[in-house]
Each structure stands twice: as C-alpha cells, then as structure tokens.
Amino acid sequence: MFKVILSETHHSLKLTKWGQTQLMILYLLISGTCSLVTVHQPPVIMAALGRAVVLQSNLILSPDEKMSAQPVLYWDHLKGDSDSARLWPSSKSYKSRVALMDSNEDSFNKSILLKNVQWDDSGKYLCKLSITTEGKKFREQGKPTLLMVYDSMIFNITAHDDSLLCCEVKVTRGPAVVLSIFHEGSELETGDCGPEEAAAALPYVTLSKSVHVRGGGNYECQLHLNADLITKSSFQNNPSGVEVFPEPWPLYGSLLLVPITVLLGLIIVQKCRS
Structure with a gap:
C-alpha cells in the first residue's frame, strides 16, 4: 500500500x-x-x-x-x-x-x-x-x-490625525499579498498611510492601508496570500471616549453568594431550634 x-x-x-x-x-x-x-x-x-x-x-x-x-x-x-x-x-x-x-x-x-x-x-x-x-x-x-x-502588524490611530486608522506590515518581496481593512466584517475602501520605504537594499517592503474612522465598533486589518489568512490585528473604536470594561460577572456571582449563604445559615439555625 x-x-x-x-x-x-x-x-x-x-x-x-x-x-x-x-x-x-x-x-x-x-x-x-x-x-x-x-x-x-x-x-x-x-x-x-x-x-x-x-x-x-x-x-x-x-x-x-x-x-x-x-x-x-x-x-x-x-x-x-x-x-x-x-x-x-x-x-x-x-x-x-x-x-x-x-x-x-x-x-x-x-x-x-x-x-x-x-x-x-x-x-x-x-x-x-x-x-x-x-x-x-x-x-x-x-x-x-x-x-x-513578515513582521508584526501595526494597526492604530495615526499620530497626526486622530480620525485616521493606519495598518502597516513589513513583508519580503515576492508574489502579491493583499492587505485589507474591515469594519464589523465589511471590507472598506482604503488609501495608503504614506510613501513606502524607498531603500532598495532593504530585504522587505512596507505594506500600508488607511481608513477614516466611520464610527464605533471593531476594525480589523488582515494580510492574505491568495485565499489564506496570514495574520490580522484588531482595533476597537469607542466614539464616546469612555473606556468600556467587560462585565465583572465573577464579582456579581460572589456578591450574590453572600446573602444566599446567610439565608441558608438562618434556615439551618431555625430548624435546629425547632
């Protein structure tokens, strides 16, 4: 065989x-x-x-x-x-x-x-x-x-414009790879962050894409080779300016356990007396 x-x-x-x-x-x-x-x-x-x-x-x-x-x-x-x-x-x-x-x-x-x-x-x-x-x-x-x-991907608001979101990644020269930016799963039209590094001696090129922030939610930058996703990075935009923290469910659970424990204790004491 x-x-x-x-x-x-x-x-x-x-x-x-x-x-x-x-x-x-x-x-x-x-x-x-x-x-x-x-x-x-x-x-x-x-x-x-x-x-x-x-x-x-x-x-x-x-x-x-x-x-x-x-x-x-x-x-x-x-x-x-x-x-x-x-x-x-x-x-x-x-x-x-x-x-x-x-x-x-x-x-x-x-x-x-x-x-x-x-x-x-x-x-x-x-x-x-x-x-x-x-x-x-x-x-x-x-x-x-x-x-x-390829090197680590950088995806963040630019220093000179707080409404412009820029994604950059260094990749060695070769067959075309595609850099794309998505907002809540929908692909956006993009521009370049700036001129590419011109030094021919560098072993890589810097791919860059930028978009103007269009509202809150999740922005994601993806690097693809053909149909394969190579790497990605996310940016969470909160237009209210208030930092959003995840719900502290473990804390809620522990707080609920206190009165329940006290109540059970009282029931047990009452039964023992009777």
Whole structure:
C-alpha cells in the first residue's frame, strides 16, 4: 500500500484510502506515468519573523516502484543562479536552526523545521533526494518553494490625525499579498498611510492601508496570500471616549453568594431550634 500526503499552509485535507488510491491513479495518468517517483513541495509559504516554519516536502512513489535503499535527503537555499546554501545536512550557518520533522528514514515526509526565521531566510528552497530503486540510481527534486517573511502588524490611530486608522506590515518581496481593512466584517475602501520605504537594499517592503474612522465598533486589518489568512490585528473604536470594561460577572456571582449563604445559615439555625 502506498502513501499520498498533501500539504497546505493552513488547512488539511483528509482522504479515505479509496480516495488516496484514485488520486494517485489520476496523478499517474496525467503525468503519463513517466515519473514514477516525485517530490512534492508547495509553491509559496509564509513565516513570521523570529518564529519557526516547516519547509514542506513529501516523496510520492507509484505502487510499482520499490526502493532498494533509503533515499538520501538534501535541502538547499537557492540564493542566486549559481549560489546556494545547504540546509540539510546542515551547514555551519544553519547547524542549530534546522531539524527533520520526521526522523524515520522510511517516512515519505521529507519536511524540515527552520527555527528563528530571519529576513535573510526569504527566498527559494529546494528539496532533493538521491534515490536507489531496483535496477537504477538517480536524483529527484521538487519544484522550489518560495519562503516569504513578515513582521508584526501595526494597526492604530495615526499620530497626526486622530480620525485616521493606519495598518502597516513589513513583508519580503515576492508574489502579491493583499492587505485589507474591515469594519464589523465589511471590507472598506482604503488609501495608503504614506510613501513606502524607498531603500532598495532593504530585504522587505512596507505594506500600508488607511481608513477614516466611520464610527464605533471593531476594525480589523488582515494580510492574505491568495485565499489564506496570514495574520490580522484588531482595533476597537469607542466614539464616546469612555473606556468600556467587560462585565465583572465573577464579582456579581460572589456578591450574590453572600446573602444566599446567610439565608441558608438562618434556615439551618431555625430548624435546629425547632
């Protein structure tokens, strides 16, 4: 029985065994059954600055293909046409920041964990496998995954205009990501907070959107990559100027318990006397 693993950034798709079989048969038909061993990588993933990210890769084997030895795994950070850095087996610069997600050599999961993500980590990553099957030895690789990095989102009233709400987030250059602002769930028309940082040497661009506050309620800024929500931040506007605190229900409950306890005590004493 063979194994198929599909990877997504925020969602997982559960397939029945029969569904897995149908999917693999369809895949082999589309590919013309020429490639019986493939390596699957997602095209783009995003990671928060300073956090860890999984660089996903899965080995897919057709039912008739059998490996006679364990595949040798390599991961490279492609920094240019001819320049690359080896993540796995770890080079000196990545020694303490990279780990296998599954140390079982028989596993088809060839993903690695990259810790403490930095701006310089943005770029393309390639998974390669040296594979030995019955009668042949070859190298197979996936299609590079682009890693994009983003920093913490800032969403607040501007210093120069207390009616203008501004959202900013730093993101590495790459495929278009969308920054949007919502009020009580409805998307608003937005403008830019100000000119983008012009220094070409910076490893990121600053995305910004602004809206004029239109009343009270919840405002939310969201960063999307295609249909995936990457990060968000909320701003609660209270036009009355009075800070609203949540109801202290635990306090109310404790206050109610006092007279109830006294009343129960009086009932018990009265019964004891009678």
